[in-house]
Amino acid sequence: MLAKTFAVMCILSFVCALITGRTDALTPAIFAGTSRALDISASLVGMTCLWCGIMNILKKTGAIEMLARLISPVLRLLFPTACKTGNGIYECAASISANLLGIGNAATPFALSALKEMQKDNDGAEKASDDMIMLTLISASPISIMPMTVITLRNSAGSVSPTKILVPVWICSVCGFIITVILVRTLAGICRGKRKHK
Amino acid sequence: MSLVSSIIVPVIITLIALLLLFSKKDLLESFNEGAKSGIKLTVSLFPSLILTCCAASLFTASGAGEILSHLLSPITALLGIPSEILPFLTVRPISGSASSALLAELFENHTSDGYIGFAASVIAGSSDTLFYILAIYSSAAGVKNTRYAMPAGLFTMLFTTVLACMISGMFI
Incomplete structure (x- = not known):
């Protein structure tokens, strides 16, 4: 999956760069990517x-x-x-x-x-188990109690009230979490049903 | 609330320190074992990280996000998502740094307290870099096929985006 995603994104990026005329930004982007990977690591x-x-x-x-x-x-x-x-x-x-x-x-x-x-x-x-997918997706849409990064960005931009987003963020992240759990359990059940019928 | 967030790590570290002082078991050895396995884990992730970061970097540099936004705008208009936040939205699952940069740009052009800035902030606070997380987590687990994870994750993000756009109007 990673290989396919990487391949698709590279080809897509190349095609888009041809369309937008930014082909000379591609090579520096690769080097920026590798150094970013090092920073993250x-x-x-x-x-x-x-x-x-x-x-x-x-x-x-x-x-x-x-x-x-x-x-x-x-x-x-x-x-x-x-x-x-x-x-x-x-x-x-x-x-x-x-x-x-x-x-x-x-x-x-x-x-x-x-x-x-x-x-x-x-x-x-080689296939991810349902529990693995659940953990991955609830890490990707967690219940966000204190979104520091966004609040800091809003503060730097001179927002009148940076923390006004707290209640909507709570609502959205809780709903997102619930939807994720429902989705994963439903899809897991469907896949398990299909496997039994085989 | 931010007091809790900032104090929680020192509290945990203090508790661990107390445990190390007063426990009869050899906890320092446990820590070493854990830390060593941590190093092995991170090193094994590095190749996937390279691929992910390069792909994300290429995506943002080539302007693919903007083209994708143009293509998606008729659909997103139906869902109530303003077209100005589309470039930010398309990059959000792919690269955290690029999406932060685009968010800052949105704040500059549309103010952080207006509808667009507010909705974008709510989306940013309740979503994450799906692509990066999927890549790193599947690499750590050693699985190659993530099955329905990507579509499910994208659907959830779409859902929270629509919800954010709907309720932002009420909070401004």
Whole structure:
């Protein structure tokens, strides 16, 4: 999927550059992309190491187990397979909690570890399992309590009231979250039904 | 609320420090193990990250976002999405930095408190870079086929966009 998406985007970009006449912007863009990847990796390494280390401590002390038990009804709804087998469920609990608390840079490493664990349930298959898709999509449309980046941008632009967007953002992100959960569960059920009929 | 956000990380770190001080188990070793697995994880992600960032960079530099906006404008007009935020919208799932830059541009041209700036802010606050997340997460899991994830994610984003445009009018 990544290969196909990359290929489609490259061809699309080349064609569009021909249309808009910006073909000489393409080569610098590639180099900008590689250096951006390095920037992202650099920050990712640091915070991934820190939070994965903390995750291990939380596992060892049983703190994460307490958290998972606290939100277990939610976890059972979102990640039925992982709840049954226990693979990656603590990391999922940590990731969801981190997202809610607004520490996005902890949520990502937790989610990445969760996915690695979930692959064990998946028998190493090349297709993503339903739980994996659920975790990915709720990370992409989380319940956003404090959208700092946007508020900061609004402040810099001289907004009269940068935080006026809070209530609409809450409404939209909660609705988006609910829609995501409904969509994923429905599609997962449809796919499972199709597989049974085969 | 922002007090909670800013204080939560120091609180967690303090709790961890207390645990390290007073727990009888060898927690520092646990931390090392976890951190080492973190390094391996990040290094394994690097190739996917390169592809993703290059693709996103090419997309924004070539003006593909603008062309896509032109193509989509009749449909989005029906849904109540103003055409001025379309360039921002088409880039949003692909690149966080480019979408932030476009958002800043929207604020310059349409003020951050007007309808367009407000709706764009709400969309920015309730969505994320779907493409990047899908690529990184599927690479971490080791899966190549993400099945219905991309269409579902895009549908959710469309839904929140329409909702944002609808309710922004009430909040200005």
